[in-house]
Amino acid sequence: MAGRCILKCVQPKNIIPQIYIRCASTAGLSGFEIQHKTPTIKKVMPIPKAHYGGRHTVTLLPGAGIGPELMSYVKEIFRYAGVPVDFEEIHIDPNSDTNDDLDYAITSIRRNGVALKGNIETRSKDVGVISRNVALRNELDLYVNALHCVSYPGVTNSRQKNIDLVIIRQNTEGEYAMLEHESVPGVVESMKVITRSNSERLARYAFEYARRHGRKKVTTIHKANIMKLSDGLFLETSRKVAKEYPEIALSDMIIDNTCMQLVSNPHQFDVMLTTNLYGSIVSNVVCGLLGGAGLLAGKNYGDHYTVFEPATRNTGASIAGKNIANPIAMLNAAVDMLRHLGHKSHAALIQNAINKTVNAGIITKDLGGASTSRDVIDNILKCIKQAQN
């Protein structure tokens, strides 16, 4: 069974670059041909996005823990700033043993194209119920997780100043392939799957990102000295793609060394390109350096869908309902979403209000401040009002 799954991933001999496939799918190749020539890329029926009369509809998955609280702040600020975005809110019952709610959420993202999400909890221990966050990413083929880490001068308890780096993480395969089995009692094997097609489109995204934003260097994070074949493939693919971008330097670094370097001298990094698990580790390290889980927002991109969420994937169940949760991460995610949808002036309006608030020291306890969530939101609303008048 497991073998077959891997086979399915490794099968394609002629890898056609993703970009080519995308234009092929719009003209030329028939649906049948696409299916048979590119079996690893998920087939998507092109449906128009929910964008009518200048207003977008966006799927909202509040998730568990502090999620619903943060979403109510987002909605409040959107309403106040007059943002032309409507939400389709979907609650996923964490105790449910079936995947009905999740399936519905995925369908909803398919038709809206964009989602804003908190962290979804999966309480069921049933083997058939997979982690819903992972399922969502796999189902929608969100192969890139991009995280732009920037220091806020106003955050007093950050360990490092002036950090500005981008982490681009493979989001659907690697260690998260979820292929585990007990071959002999007492021996469990967990498979890590790396495919060239996925590595290639991720690397291409990273270099394209670097080029668009005038960044100079891409660092591939790997452990190819131990996992010579799997991480080796990832590294080799990134080197191959790098040849098409001569103006951008490519370096590579082993994951353990990376963690040390990040803590001691994070300024040497520019764009970091990582596999799934390493990306998770690296992004948490960087978030820790900058001020914790409540500050940064991450973006998950596929070819057709985009999901925005806070950068570190914690539910924060222990502080739910206490009015001390940090709303900044979710608001940053919401702003990223507005920018993605093209509502630039609203994005700038809210972003400026957030920056002003954080840099004025009106921050929650986790960032070294003394304000409540409500205070932070009130101040942001005040800044929006000032900017509007």
Next chain:
Amino acid sequence: MALLARNICRVFNQAPLKSSARSIHVGATRFAETDVEPDQKLKCTLIPGDGVGPELVVSVQNVFKAANVPVEFEPYFLSEVNPTLSAPLEQVSNSIARNKVCLKGILATPDHSHTGELQTLNMKLRKELDLYSNVVHVKSLPGIKSRHQNVDCVIIREQTEGEYSALEHESVPGVVECLKIVTAKKSQRIAKFAFDYAVKNGRKKVTCVHKANIMKLGDGLFLRSCSEIAKLYPRIQFETMIVDNCTMQMVSNPHQFDVMVTPNLYGNIVDNLASGLVGGAGVVAGASYSPECVVFEPGARHTYSEAVGKNVANPTAMILCSVKLLNHLNLRRHAEQIRDALNRVLNDGKHLTKDLGGQTSTTEFTHAVINNLR
């Protein structure tokens, strides 16, 4: 040789696609943005239209002035029956594209063409802005006596293709062919619009109106596209109904309908039928949507030209349009204020225009609404 030519053509056709497909999503840097000036007063294009349109528009403007609504109108006179006074279409559509919102009266359409041009001005405007979807919310208003009470349904109509293709020709003297065009892409688009509308407004059911038993290919495609899109919305009931049966059901039991999605001509018929059920052309508001902009206009398209200058037309539909416009612009408070005032006047029953059985003039009705603003 022909094959070669075709292949070359295909390559050229792909070129623009390729460049657009290349655009991957990348967010902007966080601190790069400078202050952005928010627009102070919201601008809105205004097309008074023919017939009583200008009178109704004045009534809306008076209500807006009295309610202190921060909306500035950019008026353009656009007319097909009065071409010398009409502003150029390009200018008007540019204005709508810039402002993203428009309030529009009804444009009269003559039933013969002097120039041989088959497209009407309305069709050109829709095509120019890609206003593909027309939404008419048919709802019983308080205080209006009509055949049915508590009607509440939404009719969503595709209005860029179908019978309105303006492709007609006389192949042999005495034989005229009129082409009805149905495409999968536009059918799916309107179906998705209808379902998204249903989701957004908490509605339960979408009914596809068609005539696929006769036009098996054309309407069949429309029907199939709708049922394909319906699969994406498992929590909304999907139903189909043939247009002749639909009109009968509409008259006898309109309460069974929730959201209806229709091709062009059927939509036009059902719109007018449903408007008749709740009080006529003067009380039903509608809107046309493109991905980028909205045009708010009365739901049933009558110019009421016989009443021009008599000061008897009912401004309710136009005021309801303006309420929808304010909601769209995030001016909820103003929208509610005006809607409440209108409801009070209608409930009161003292100031009703002729079409609703009263004796009040347009201006008096408008004053009544203004006096009820709180």
